[in-house]
Amino acid sequence: MLSCMRYDDVIFPDTPVCGTAREVAAQYHSASLLNHSIRAYIWAAAYAQERGIGFDAELLYVSAMLHDIGLTAEFDSHTVPFEEAGGHVAWAFAAGAGWPVERRVRAAEVIIRHMWDVVPVEEDPEGHLLELSTGMDISGRRTEDIPAGLREEVLRRHPRLDLVKEFAACVTDQGTRKPSSLAGGFVRGGIAERMANNPLDG
Template sequence: MTKSVDIVAGIKIPDSAMAKAATELVQDTETDLLFHHSRRVFLFGALAGERKNLSYDPELLYIGAMFHDMGIMDRYASDTERFEVDGANAARDFLSSYDVAEREVDDVWDSIALHTTPGIPQHKRPIVALVTAGVEMDVLGIGYDEFPEAQRKEVCECHPRGLKFKHGILTSFCLGTIRKPETTFGNVKADVLSKMDPSYERRDFAEMILNSPWDS
């Protein structure tokens, strides 16, 4: 179990019964690398929300962040859906046990399903935008200099990246998609399999159009 920290970089970790249940479930299901990554996603997302003066429910942001990679794990992985959709479905099923409005459940679902689809989340409601902002900061370093060094340091002291996080997260993405490579069509995970799976063959959108059954 990770040590209990109530406030990190000025951000309060949600501690409702629902948030605690989510923490326990994710910690028991995911690898340590993904668990700490998910907590950092929440923290960086929340810090971005504060900087942008966005109004949002921290508890829903927490659920979106904590579940965003659950679809990588065998327990929640389907045979045919993108892992992002599997994670979104897992969060929706989890929230069904709590008194959460349908629109808010939809926001959490979208925040997870869209977190690897660049160019869209920032135009959606705050929960959706901030989960992606947290992911992009932690994985890609997008907006890195917008977070003061003290914030970055405190977040990573509480939830360490480790020396090999970059390679570890790529391996996690690969394991989450290698058995269903067709789900990478049109999204960034095609880049992951292209780099890490020698047998992977990227589908070409232009060729699909040219080879469709239409005459012209």
């Protein structure tokens, strides 16, 4: 159980590509989705740091900033699930940032896998952490692993705003148009109800 991790203890990678990724996220996301992306990184990094999970902070941060960009009107795809569309955007973004092909592929993988039920930490620590943290922030899964002090400070700095309403609308739209996608399964599985009961909104 996390107990004493605070906001200032969280590793924030200070690289040009991270700053640009946040700028891209801010350009295309609503304030609610931008804050969600920031919190997804924080929950993931804090969880990893407390448990001694080694992770690539820059890769995780960029992936967190861009993981929902496939939900935006500008990057929504009518042919592939939103997480796959986001993976393609991340690959192109990483290419522009000068990342080698292997690292571009990793960014795409992490984003695609954030929608999986399970991502083995030993195989893909960044994918595991983003899948875990987005589940915390969206459906309230394992929020007990977030220490009270960190939770309070993060929600004050990066409030949830209209996330429940906005994300429920986005994922319902995705699931309706792409019923065979993971989003379609989430909708049929009652994601809207789980979001409405997320302890982070309590």
